[in-house]
Amino acid sequence: MLDARKLRLVTLSENTAKWLWVLGEWGWSMLVEADGFNLLFDTGLRVSATYNAAAMGVDLAKVDMMALSHGHVDHTGGLRDVLELMRTTVGHSNFLEPQRRQVEIVAHPEVFGPKYIKHFDPAYSYRGVPFLKEELEERQGARFVESREPVWITSDIAWSGEVPTRNDYEKIAPICFLKEGGGRYVDGDATFVPDPLNDDAALYIKTERGLVIVLGCAHRGMMNTVSHAQEVTGMEKVHMIVGGTHLVSANDHQMESTISELKQMRVQKVGVSHCTGLASAAKLAAALGSDIFFHNNAGNVITFD
Numbered sequence: 001m002l003d004a005r006k007l008r009l010v011t012l013s014e015n016t017a018k019w020l021w022v023l024g025e026w027g028w029s030m031l032v033e034a035d036g037f038n039l040l041f042d043t044g045l046r047v048s049a050t051y052n053a054a055a056m057g058v059d060l061a062k063v064d065m066m067a068l069s070h071g072h073v074d075h076t077g078g079l080r081d082v083l084e085l086m087r088t089t090v091g092h093s094n095f096l097e098p099q100r101r102q103v104e105i106v107a108h109p110e111v112f113g114p115k116y117i118k119h120f121d122p123a124y125s126y127r128g129v130p131f132l133k134e135e136l137e138e139r140q141g142a143r144f145v146e147s148r149e150p151v152w153i154t155s156d157i158a159w160s161g162e163v164p165t166r167n168d169y170e171k172i173a174p175i176c177f178l179k180e181g182g183g184r185y186v187d188g189d190a191t192f193v194p195d196p197l198n199d200d201a202a203l204y205i206k207t208e209r210g211l212v213i214v215l216g217c218a219h220r221g222m223m224n225t226v227s228h229a230q231e232v233t234g235m236e237k238v239h240m241i242v243g244g245t246h247l248v249s250a251n252d253h254q255m256e257s258t259i260s261e262l263k264q265m266r267v268q269k270v271g272v273s274h275c276t277g278l279a280s281a282a283k284l285a286a287a288l289g290s291d292i293f294f295h296n297n298a299g300n301v302i303t304f305d
Contacts, residue, residue, distance in 0.1 A: 001156060001206050001207060001208050002034055002035060002156040002157075002205060002206060002207045002208075003035070003207070003208060004207040004208060004209045004212070004239070004304035005303075005304055005305060006034065006035040007032075007033070007034050007035070007205065007207060007212065007303075007304055008032075008033040008034075008301065008302065008303055009030055009031070009032055009033075009212075009214070009242065009301070009302040010030065010031040010033065010056065010058060010300075010301050010302075011029070011030050011273065011296055011297065011298055011299065011300045011301075011302075012029040012030065012031055012040075012044065012048065012049040012052045012053055012056075012058065012298065013025060013027050013028055013029035013042070013043070013044030013045070013048040013049045013052065013078070013298055014027070014028060014029075014273045014274055014296065014297050014298040014300075015027070015273070015274055015297075015298075016295070016297045016298065017297055017298045017299055018297035018298060018299035018300050019299040021055050022052050022055055022056070022298050022299035023047070023048045023051050023052055023055075023298065024048070024297070024298055025044060025045050025046065025047070025048035025298075026045055026074055026274075027042075027044040027045035027046075027048060027074035027075060027077065027078075027274070028042050028044065028069070028074065028075055028216060028217065028243065028244055028273060028274045029041065029042045029043050029044040029048070029049040029075075029078065030042065030214060030242075030243065031053075031058060031063070032157070032203065032205070032214065034154065034156065034157060034205065037064055037065075037154055037157075038062055038063045038064050038065075039063070039064065039065050039066070039067060039153060039157065039203075040060070040063045040065075040066045040067070040082065041066075041067050041068075041069065041203055041214060041216065042067075042068060042069050042075040042076070042216055043066075043075070043076060043077065043078030043079045043081075043082045044074070044075070044077060044078040045073060045074040045077040045078065046077050046078060046081075047078070047081065048078070048298065049078040049081070049082060050078060050081045050082060050085060052298055052299065053085075055299075056299065056301075060082055060085045060086060061085060061086055063082075063086060063103070065103070065104050065105075065106070065153060066082075066103060066104070066105040066106070067105065067106040067107070067153065067159045067201075067203065068105060068106070068107040068108075068111055068199075068201070068216075069200065069201050069202065069215075069216020069217055070108070070111065070197060070199040070200045070201065070216060070217060070219065071107075071108075071110065071111040071112060071113055071115055071128050071129050071199055072115060072127050072128065072217065073126075073127050073128060073129065073130050074127075074274075075216055075217065076111075076129045076130070076131075077130055079129070079131060079136060079140075079142070080131055080135075080136065080140055083103060083136065083140035083141060083142055084140060086101050086103055086141070087101060087140075087141065101141050102141050102142075102143050103140075103141055103142055103143065104143050104144075104145050105142050105143065105144050105145065106145045106147070106151050106153065106159045107144055107145070107146055107199070108146065108147070108148060108161070108162070108198060108199030108201060109146045109147075109148065109199075110198050110199045111129065111144075111146075111199045112128065112129050112133050113128060113178055113195075113199070114126075114128060114178055114179035114180075115127050115128035115176070115177075115178060115179075115195060116128075116176075116177045116178070116179050116192060116195075117175050117176060117177070118175050118177055118192070119175045124177060124179070124192055147159075147161055148161055148162050148198070149161045149162075150204075150232045156205060156206045156207070157203060157204070157205050157206075158203070158204040158205075158206075158232055158233060159201055159202075159203060159204075160201045160202045160203070160204060160225065160228060160229065160232065161201060161232075162198055162199075162200075162201075163200060163201065163202070163220040163221070163224055163225050163228045164220075164224065164227075164228060165220050165221060165224050166224055166227065167221065167223060167224060167227075167257070169253050169254045169257045169258075170220070170221025170222070170223060170224050170254060171221075172194065172195070172196060172197055172219060172220065173219065173246065173249065174194070176194065176195040176197060176219070177192040177193060177194060177195050178192070178193050178194075178195045179191075179192055180192070180193060197219040197220055200216065200217065200218070200219040200220045201216060202214060202215050202216060202218070202225050202229070202243070204229040204232060204233050206233055206235060207239065207304070209237075209239040209268075209304065210235065210237035210238055210239030210240075210268070211229055211230070211233060211235050211237065211238045211239060211240075212239055212240045212242070213225065213226060213229050213238065213240065213241045213242070213243075214242055214243050215241065215242065215243030215244050215245060215273075216243060216244055217243075217244040217246055217274065217275050218243070218244055218245050218246040218275075219246055221246075222241070222245045222246065222247070222258065223257070223258055223261050226238060226241065226261075226265070238265050238267045239267070239268050239269065240267070240268060240269040240270070240271070240302075241262075241267060241269070241270050241271070242269070242270075242271035242272075242273070242296050242302065243271070243272075243273050243274070243296070244272075244273050244274035244275040244276065245272055245273075245275065245276045245280070246275045246276075247272075247275075247276050247277060247280035247281075247284075248275050248276060248277030248280060249277070250277075250280050255280060255283050258284075259283070259284065259287045259288070262288065263287075263288075267292065268292065269292060269294065270284065270288055270292055270293050270294070271293075271294045271295070271296035271300075271302070272284060272293070272294075272295060272296060273295075273296045273297070281295065
């Protein structure tokens with residue numbers, strides 16, 4: 001079980017910035033530093049992860065492995081730039097071409113699916129991974145480790161795999177769709193069906209203080225994800241939940257149920273990011289208090305001293 005004092009969570013990309021010189025950009029990326037092992041979880045929308053890493057003195061070349069929460073562009077758009085920074089040069093000769101590290105990326109088999117959103121004009125707009133899988137593998141050295149089941153990245157860190165939807169108040173946002181037929185950008189004769197977000201995943205970290213749960217976007221429900229974490233790890237105690245909660249459009253029933261469960265679990269820290277929404281964040285802050293609740297912005301570094 002990981003000594004929490006050897007765990008550090010560095011938020012590289014989030015909608016808002018905590019410090020001067022750090023860039024806020026809609027999306028999510030967090031670096032998990034766990035006793036010498038470095039895991040990058042998501043890569044943000046475009047430039048924020050690499051920009052903020054440089055601003056914060058974070059060397060992305062030292063990342064050992066990556067994991068993706070799901071296939072939306074605001075979590076995967078920085079993939080190519082991050083992988084570019086992780087390449088290495090062999091030897092010292094100017095005649096040698098640079099060789100790229102092969103970087104393992106844990107992801108769901110549906111992460112490259114034709115994902116669309118419908119809430120602004122045009123009616124359906126593409127929101128999936130903006131790169132081809134083959135491009136990332138052949139040119140940037142990515143090696144995708146695909147699974148629907150949980151993957152134990154280390155003995156103390158698990159990537160969740162598919163999160164079961166079990167409660168009656170957390171639903172997939174009705175704006176998320178998958179495209180059937182046609183090309184990626186040209187509708188043609190395509191039809192759109194609700195996206196079950198099977199690829200929505202999180203990280204579960206076992207520490208002696210309890211579980212530290214790192215959410216990506218929690219499309220399949222924050223509390224569903226917490227329940228799944230307890231089941232996968234065999235640990236009941238939850239010390240911290242941090243990341244995107246997808247409470248941005250939560251109704252009163254969902255907010256009341258979420259707050260009630262968090263209190264019953266006696267979660268020590270709840271850090272909200274990305275897709276939480278100001279109104280829902282304010283309700284959580286009022287209900288949980290400043291000892292438990294915090295905003296987790298780009299540039300924030302969480303330690304467990």
